[in-house]
Amino acid sequence: MSNEKGMRVLTSLVALGIFIVAALATYFQSILALPLAIIGIIFVSFILMQKDEKSAHLAENLERLAFIITFLIICIAFICLYKAI
16 A cells, blocks of 8 residues: 555656646746646646545546647647747
8 A cells, every 4th residue: 555655656746847847848948838837737636636446536537638638738839839930
């Protein structure tokens, strides 16, 4: 049980790192990376709320949806950033 708790904490730290990197990219480069920073914070809460089975199932479904949205936002951001002028 403590192994799962440790893994959950480490995974949430990765999501927090995603937020920090995206926030820095937003601040220094472009506002288009802001949705990635917001989604990183959402991932932290999803990962940390996986204590019981009901909330873990809800979090897994929401994470799957958030990953799809994140992928779409990244694709759109790359298209907007690197389109021909």
